Every structure is written in C-alpha cells, then in structure tokens.
Amino acid sequence: MSDDGTARPKRSDAKRNEQSLLEAAAAVFVASGVEAPVRDIATRAGVGTGTIYRHFPTRADLIIAVYRHQVEACAEAGPALLAAGPTPHAALGHWIDLFVDFLVTKHGLAAVLRSDNTGFDTLHAYFLDRLVPVCAQLLDAAATAGEIRSDIRPLELMRGIGNLCIGAHEDPTYNAPKLIDALIAGLRHPPKP
Amino acid sequence: MSDDGTARPKRSDAKRNEQSLLEAAAAVFVASGVEAPVRDIATRAGVGTGTIYRHFPTRADLIIAVYRHQVEACAEAGPALLAAGPTPHAALGHWIDLFVDFLVTKHGLAAVLRSDNTGFDTLHAYFLDRLVPVCAQLLDAAATAGEIRSDIRPLELMRGIGNLCIGAHEDPTYNAPKLIDALIAGLRHPPKP
DNA sequence: TTGCAAAGCGGAACAAGGTTCCGTATCGTC
DNA sequence: GACGATACGGAACCTTGTTCCGCTTTGCAA
Structure with a gap:
C-alpha cells in the first residue's frame, strides 16, 4: 500500500529519502x-522525524517495510516444506523453525507482535494476514494425517510461538527454540479425552 | 522490605494511605x-503521585505488594502437590496450572514479567526468586523419575510459561492454558536421541 | 493545651517516547 | 525563469514513569 505501481509518482527526493530511511x-x-x-x-537517515511519518504512517509500518521480504520468504516456504517433508508434522516443525529463526534474529521483533502495544496493530495484522494461512495449511495437513491434536487453531499456535520467542535475544539462559520444540512435540495426539 | 516489623513506626496517616493505595x-x-x-x-486512592512513590519506590513494588500473598500461596502449593500427586509430572502439571491461573487472571501481569520493561526488574526478580526454586523442585523430581527430558531449566520453563500467558486476557481466541498443556506434555522424554 | 520538629503529602516539573503540525525549501513543469 | 504542488525539518504536543520541594499533618513533650 505504499509501493504498488499505481500510486502517484513520487518526487525524486522523496524516493531517495524513503530509501535512506x-x-x-x-x-x-x-x-x-x-x-x-x-x-x-x-x-x-539524516532526515527529520516528520519525514518518517510521511513515508510510514506509523512506526509499525516502517518495521513492516524493513522486514517485508523476509516475511514473504517465510510464507512461501510453507507449501514447499509440506511438499518436501516426510510428514506434515515434520514440515510444520521445519516451518516453525524458520519462523522462530526470523523472530529470534530480529532483536525484539517478537515482543512487538502482541497487538496491544502502542500502535503495533498494523504490524500484528500484517504478520498474521500473511503467515496464518500458511500455518493453517500445515496444521491442517498434520491434523488430517492424524499426527497431532486437532483442537489447535493456527492463530493460536502462531501467537504462542511468537510469545515464546519474546526476550530470546536478551537472555542467553533462555532457549526459546528448545521450548518451542517441546511445544510442537506436545501437539502430537490429544493427551486423553 | 516495606512491611516487616523492624521498620521505624509509621505515622498513622502514612499507614492509612498505604492501605488506600x-x-x-x-x-x-x-x-x-x-x-x-x-x-x-x-x-x-485520593492521594498525589508523590505519595505512591514514597510508599512504593517503583510501580513494580506496588504490584508486588498487591499480589504478594497470592505468590506466596503459589509457592507453598509446590511441595504440597509434589507430596500429594500420583507422579512428579502430574504435580508439575498441577502446579503450572496454579501459576498460569494466577498470571492469566491478572490482566496483563504476564507481560510485565519480562524484565527489560521500564523498571520492572524488581517485580521480575521477586517472582523468580520466590517461584523458581519451587519449580526447580518439581522439575527435578520429574526428571529424576525419568518422566521428562532433563535439559529443561526451571527458569527457562517459568519464563516460557510466563510468555505463553501474555495477552491471554485480551484475546478470547487465544487459549494459553491449552498451549501450556501441550508444552508440558511435550516435556516428556526427549523426542529421539 | 500548645508548640515544634520530623514525617508525610500533593502535584508541578522533568525525561523519554510516539505523533502531529506548519512554515519553509525543493522539485518539476510550463 | 516562475509557480504550484510536494516534501522537508524539527519544534510542539501528548502520555507515562519518576523526582523534587514547599506546605501540611502528626505525635510528642513541656
């Protein structure tokens, strides 16, 4: 919505500034x-604060812009993994690994996924819009194959994973991937009805 | 440190205000x-902001004071559950339920457990000091009994649980206890060596 | 009962962060 | 070269935690 071809052509200095930003x-x-x-x-970037807000209505939009292609890559990896993996559960595990890698790599991105923060709704929405369907596909496949319990909703899982990644960067003691590994393992089969 | 008997006696209005607060x-x-x-x-409370800070050096200290007895109760439940439960893993599960209940009940408390927030170190430290040993005991017992993987540290688990509880109150779609249930289930045995 | 020092109080003031506003500068076209 | 639209910079504003300080209340003692 800020870079599609139909937008009014920008002045050259504006383009330059957006890039710098x-x-x-x-x-x-x-x-x-x-x-x-x-x-x-x-x-x-050598610009005024106002300039940021002209290009990116909110902080979150800037973050989105910065990470957009990585999110796309993650989204596209989903179907590929599903096609390649030995089982849907394995594919799900691998995809979650990608997602976690992304979140953990970016200093504090995870903490920002929770929407009630100041004005991060946009970011939250973008991530979810793009990735939840992918997660849903993997989850469905694994559930249909009878590998995992079927009462887990994609959004719920994504949110949980996101939460587990919070602070992973600050504290070397805290091993988010390990816990997530356990969580994914714990998805197999309902405990007992 | 604000209510032990050895402190200098407080003036009556001070006591009254602390209570109101x-x-x-x-x-x-x-x-x-x-x-x-x-x-x-x-x-x-009908007081000035300065008054809050005289009684509770920081926001976090006020929160601690408000919830102190509930945290104590949770801490004390640990050994009891271990003694009562059929297995250490079951006891761990029940204790985590208590903990989660506490976190989820309190509108946003979970989000505050992560220490890098402004000045919540005290709160973070208090919770952890009080509850990590309890968690350690349960975890140890379960690991010793061979029920769960032994590479999970108490602090790590607590932190993960805390993270999973973040935002549980805002979004009815997000079922933190369910995910935590899965996580605890996933703790059983290493996946494969 | 009254006086007084210490303890406590209220809320203005400060810092830090996101966001908005608007006078000014720049660009691109005629 | 001139002019309107576009974009810029950064001061100003708002919200939140925290600190500071002049004034009030309390409790004790004479």
Missing part, C-alpha cells in the same frame, strides 16, 4: 533492536 | 489491568 532503520534495528526510538532512525 | 491499586488493576497509569491509582 529503510536502510537507516535496518541498521538501527540491528544495532539497537526494533524498539529503537524513531528519532534515532531519523537522525541516522 | 493497596486497595485502589487492586481495584484499578482489576478494572484496567496492571499496566494502568500510576496517576489513575493515585487519583483513585
């Missing part, structure tokens, strides 16, 4: 995490 | 969640 944001996110102050990003 | 905070937490602004609590 994306680069500066990416750099700052790596250095200080996704929670870095908007002002820092503006400074780094 | 605890009550007001409890009420506001129920109504608006633990993240409610300090000013709201002060207003509700």
Whole structure:
C-alpha cells in the first residue's frame, strides 16, 4: 500500500529519502533492536522525524517495510516444506523453525507482535494476514494425517510461538527454540479425552 | 522490605494511605489491568503521585505488594502437590496450572514479567526468586523419575510459561492454558536421541 | 493545651517516547 | 525563469514513569 505501481509518482527526493530511511532503520534495528526510538532512525537517515511519518504512517509500518521480504520468504516456504517433508508434522516443525529463526534474529521483533502495544496493530495484522494461512495449511495437513491434536487453531499456535520467542535475544539462559520444540512435540495426539 | 516489623513506626496517616493505595491499586488493576497509569491509582486512592512513590519506590513494588500473598500461596502449593500427586509430572502439571491461573487472571501481569520493561526488574526478580526454586523442585523430581527430558531449566520453563500467558486476557481466541498443556506434555522424554 | 520538629503529602516539573503540525525549501513543469 | 504542488525539518504536543520541594499533618513533650 505504499509501493504498488499505481500510486502517484513520487518526487525524486522523496524516493531517495524513503530509501535512506529503510536502510537507516535496518541498521538501527540491528544495532539497537526494533524498539529503537524513531528519532534515532531519523537522525541516522539524516532526515527529520516528520519525514518518517510521511513515508510510514506509523512506526509499525516502517518495521513492516524493513522486514517485508523476509516475511514473504517465510510464507512461501510453507507449501514447499509440506511438499518436501516426510510428514506434515515434520514440515510444520521445519516451518516453525524458520519462523522462530526470523523472530529470534530480529532483536525484539517478537515482543512487538502482541497487538496491544502502542500502535503495533498494523504490524500484528500484517504478520498474521500473511503467515496464518500458511500455518493453517500445515496444521491442517498434520491434523488430517492424524499426527497431532486437532483442537489447535493456527492463530493460536502462531501467537504462542511468537510469545515464546519474546526476550530470546536478551537472555542467553533462555532457549526459546528448545521450548518451542517441546511445544510442537506436545501437539502430537490429544493427551486423553 | 516495606512491611516487616523492624521498620521505624509509621505515622498513622502514612499507614492509612498505604492501605488506600493497596486497595485502589487492586481495584484499578482489576478494572484496567496492571499496566494502568500510576496517576489513575493515585487519583483513585485520593492521594498525589508523590505519595505512591514514597510508599512504593517503583510501580513494580506496588504490584508486588498487591499480589504478594497470592505468590506466596503459589509457592507453598509446590511441595504440597509434589507430596500429594500420583507422579512428579502430574504435580508439575498441577502446579503450572496454579501459576498460569494466577498470571492469566491478572490482566496483563504476564507481560510485565519480562524484565527489560521500564523498571520492572524488581517485580521480575521477586517472582523468580520466590517461584523458581519451587519449580526447580518439581522439575527435578520429574526428571529424576525419568518422566521428562532433563535439559529443561526451571527458569527457562517459568519464563516460557510466563510468555505463553501474555495477552491471554485480551484475546478470547487465544487459549494459553491449552498451549501450556501441550508444552508440558511435550516435556516428556526427549523426542529421539 | 500548645508548640515544634520530623514525617508525610500533593502535584508541578522533568525525561523519554510516539505523533502531529506548519512554515519553509525543493522539485518539476510550463 | 516562475509557480504550484510536494516534501522537508524539527519544534510542539501528548502520555507515562519518576523526582523534587514547599506546605501540611502528626505525635510528642513541656
């Protein structure tokens, strides 16, 4: 919605600034995490704060823009894994690994997935819109194959995984992938009815 | 550290205000969640914001004070469950249920358990100091009995559980206890060596 | 009962973060 | 070269936690 071809053509300085902002944001996110102050990003890009908001209506939109292609890659990997994997449950596991890798790699991105934070609804919505269907497909396949309990909804699982990734970057003691591994393992079969 | 008998005796108005604050905070937490602004609590208690900070050096300390007895109860339930339950794993499960109940009940408490938030270190530390040993005992017992994988550290598990509870209150779609159930189930035995 | 120092109080003021606003500068076209 | 539309910068605003300080209340003692 900010880069589709039908938009009014932008002035050259605007295009240049948008690019600077994306680069500066990416750099700052790596250095200080996704929670870095908007002002820092503006400074780094050599623009005013107002400029950020003209290009990206909200902080979340900037984050989305920075990570969009990685999210796309993750989304596209789903069907591929399902086709390639030995079983749907294995494919689900691998896909979750990708997702977790993404979340854990990005300094604090996970914490931001929860929507009630200041104005992160957009980001939340984007992630979910894009990835929930993929997760649903994997989950369905595994449930249909009788490998896992069938009372887990995709959104629920994604949210749980996201939550488990929170803070994974700060505390070396906390091994999110391990817990997620356990969670996925625990999905197999209902305990007992 | 704010209510032990050896402290200098307080003036009567101070005692009264501390009580009002605890009550007001409890009420506001129920109504608006633990993240409610300090000013709201002060207003509700009919005191100035400064008064809050004289009694509770930081927001987190107020939260601790409000929930202290519930945390104690949870801590004390651990050994009891271990003694009563059929197996250590069952006891662990029940104890986690208690813990989760507590977290989920309190509007947003879970989100606050992660320490990197502004000044919640105290709260984080208190919860962990009090509950991690209990969790350790249960985990040890279950691991020793060979019921669960032995590479899970107490702090790690607690943290994961806490994370899974985040946002449970806001979104009826998100069933934290179910996921936690799966996680606990997934703790049994290493998947494959 | 009255006086006084210590203890406590209220709320203005400060810091930090996101977001908005608007006067000014720049771009692109005629 | 001029002019309107577009974009820019950054000051200003809002919300939240926290600190500070002049004033009030309390409790004790004379």
